[in-house]
Amino acid sequence: MRTDDQERSERLRTVDLLSQLDRVALARLAGYMVPLAFAAGEVICSEGDPADGLYIVVRGTLGVYATAAGGERRVNAIGPGHYVGELALLVDQPRSATIRADTEGEILRLDRDQFLQLLGQDPAAAKAVATTLARRLRRRDMESPTDELEAASAPRQVVAGRIARPPAAKVVGLVLALAFGIIAFSPLIDLAQQRFVLLLLAAVALWVTEPVPNVVVSLGLVAVWIVSKLTYDFATLTGFASMNWVFVISVLGIAAMVSRSGLLLRMGLLLIERVPPRVGWQSAAFLVSGIALTPILPLAMARAAVSAPLALGVAEALKLRDRSPASAVLGLSAWIGSGPFIFLFLNGSPVCLLAWSLMPIPAQVQFTWTQWFIAAAPLAVIIGVGSFIALRLLHRGEPIAPVSRDPLRLQRAVLGRPSRRELALMGIVLLTLVGWILAPHYLIHPGLIALIAFIAVMTLYGRSNLASLDWDYLVFYGVALTIANLAQGLSLDRIVGQGAVPILAQLGIGGPAFVLLAGVLTIVVRSLLAADQAILLLSLALIPVAPAVGVNPWLAVIPILALGLSWHIPAQSPEYLVAYGASQGRLFSHAQGRRMAFVYDAIALGGLAVCLPYWHLLGLL
Structure with missing residues (x-):
């Protein structure tokens, strides 16, 4: 026997307005739909009311009535699988008719703002829905100018990126x-x-x-x-001919396909449903799940774009006020878990791979995926626990309402069981992680493992997703690798190292102090530069100095990465702005975010100091 959610799911799939959406996009949209039961004769909306949403009929029949010179007249009837109020998704105009129930039944209500917010994050879905809406409205009202309909159908973008320079x-x-x-x-x-x-x-x-x-x-x-x-012409492009560049392009390609699959949405639904509905538990869950996603989806922006809406959904389910202390805890937990912990994994972000590739070859060989994780884990634990405690101090016991599970059940019904492709993709990702762990034992470059996995993913889906990659960044990354090669060819690493040693000696800065100095310099430079450029320049400057002061080059890299996504200057932190924009700015203010950024910086610097004895035991100092 069908459940109510299965029936609602089937109705959604038959709605022509949503017919062009894939299963994952439709499931995301279903999370914003509210089921409303109605009785025979009940007025759903009246002519002249604000048009703020769309109604999809699940069961029953609705009558559409318009006011004419002789009074009210019936102009249409709407049955299961049909919808009314589509104009409300395009323009902010009063209702043009009264909707009254002929029989008892149920509708799904979709709020206009939430509809536009979701489609603003999915351009392909936005185009599909806008095309269907425009076609239907043109058929219904040929007097409406085509260009006006097309312009009105474009949803606003809510995911913020880099702020334009004056x-x-x-x-x-x-x-x-x-x-x-x-x-x-x-x-x-x-x-x-x-x-x-x-x-x-x-x-x-x-x-x-x-x-x-x-x-x-x-x-x-x-x-x-x-x-x-x-230099020689061919030497100016050596970065693009390296396995490190192949490594990054393959990782980004896999990440793009993972983000489009239903795997992340399923994980988010599981998180919301299984974790107790308390702010502390949810905060810890967002921190841990964001960190766990890092090696699977090694793009901080993508993780932030996924986790921030989930945090907003939890806040709405818990009936939290916008930007209240509890909402800020959830939003900042989602951001911190999905962003700054890139340093924990070798493939946590393309900038991690960039910093790793700038290290001397012996250091690259030493720091495999496993060795990197072992060395960075204590720092991650300190920063994670410290951030959780700091966020808990921000929360002052705001009362929490019971959580409604209805949207979650509907989303699960729309998603259905994991498809074979989803299961195969999950298997490829897990095998890739295992390959990175085992590759050093067989002298295999991790880039080759990533390339094979990327080929497998493209074969699985029967198409190339190269067009969806961030080629601006990939070009920058290739040039950055070339910069490192040219610097080594010109012996700049040796010149910088020899020149810095006397200065550091005069200042009394040895190995441990050098590690802390690298962290402080990162905070300062990040106030001026975006993460990519800051990490590149700091790595070029500090990695050559590290061996000269008795420090493993990795210890010059880890402070840079641990503080590389610091967000105390929002304009220099596009990853943070994505988290802020994807939550519509409703979870936390920039003032709340900036305050937590300074706390995070202090925790990270303290964590670096606490971890020095551990790194000494590992022979890195």
């Missing part, structure tokens, strides 16, 4: 880049090392102020290297 900052960046470029090619500069550094500073000025897209800066830097004969 024009003055862009001008300053161009002036600085031009100045560095002129000096680099002036008669005053006769060493290739000096010219290389000046050109890199010019690129940094443009990366920071963004007068042109970052991909233009990256490719422009390659062009300048070639034109200036700084």
Whole structure:
């Protein structure tokens, strides 16, 4: 016998408005639908009421009545599987008719704001729904201009990205880049090392102020290297010919397919349903689940885009007020779990792989996936526990209402059982993780494991998803690897190391103090640069110095990564802005987020200090 949720699920699949949505997108949408029972003769909405949602009929029949000169007249009837109020999803206008129940039954109500918020995160779903809506409305009302309908159907984007730079900052960046470029090619500069550094500073000025897209800066830097004969032409593209670049493109390709599958949504539903409905438990669950997702979905932005709406759903289920202390705890727990813990895993983020690839070859061989995790685990535990306690202090015992499980059951019914592709994808991901653990024993590069897994995923789904990858970042990553190769070829690592040792000795900075100094410098530099550029420059500067002060290069990398996603300056933290935007800004304010950012920085620096004896036992100091 069918359950109510199975019946609702079947009705949703027959609605032409939603027919172009895949199973996962439809399940996400179902989480925002509220079932409402009605009796015969009951008025669902009246003509002139604010049009704030869509009604889908599950059972029963509704009559549509419009006011005419002679009074009210019946103009239509709506049965199961049909819907009314689609215009409310497009424009904010009063209801044009009264909807009254002919029989008893049930409808699913979809709020307009939540509908647009969801589709704003899924452009493909937005296009499919908008096309169906526009086609239906054009058929119904040929007097409406086509371009007006199309414009109204475009949902607003709610996931925030990088904040645009003011024009003055862009001008300053161009002036600085031009100045560095002129000096680099002036008669005053006769060493290739000096010219290389000046050109890199010019690129940094443009990366920071963004007068042109970052991909233009990256490719422009390659062009300048070639034109200036700084090195051989082929050497300017060595980063793109490395297994490390293949590693990153394969990991991002797998992550893109995982994010589109139903695996993450199933995990989120399980989290909400099985964890006790208390803020403390939910906070811990979001922290732990975000960390657990890191090696599976190694993109902080993607994890934040997934976890923030789930946290918002929990807050709504718990009837928490927007930006209340309890809501802030949930939102910041979701962000911290999905973002800053990239340092725990070698493949936690592309920037982790970037920093690893900048380490000397012996250090890369030493720090396999397993060794990296073992060395970083105590720091992760300290930061995780410290963040949980700090967040609990933020929560002051706000009363919690009982949780409704209805939306969860409907979402599970729409998703159905895991498909064979989902199970196969899960198997590929797990085998990939096992491969990374075992690869060092067989002298296999982890990039080869990732490449094989990526090929398997594309074969499984019968298509390439290369077009969905962030090629701007991949170009930057390839150029960053080339920068590291050129720096080593020009012996800049040796020059920097030899020059820094006397200065550090005069300041009395040895191995342990150097690790803490790396953390402090990361906080300062992150106030000026985005994570990618900050981690690249700090790694280039500090990794060569580490061996000279008796520190393993990994200990120069781990403070940079542990504090690399610090969000005390929101404009420099696009990953944090994604978490903020994906929760519609309803879970926490920037003031609450910034306060927790400074607490996180303090906890991370304290964790680095506490872990020094452990790293000494591992022979890293």
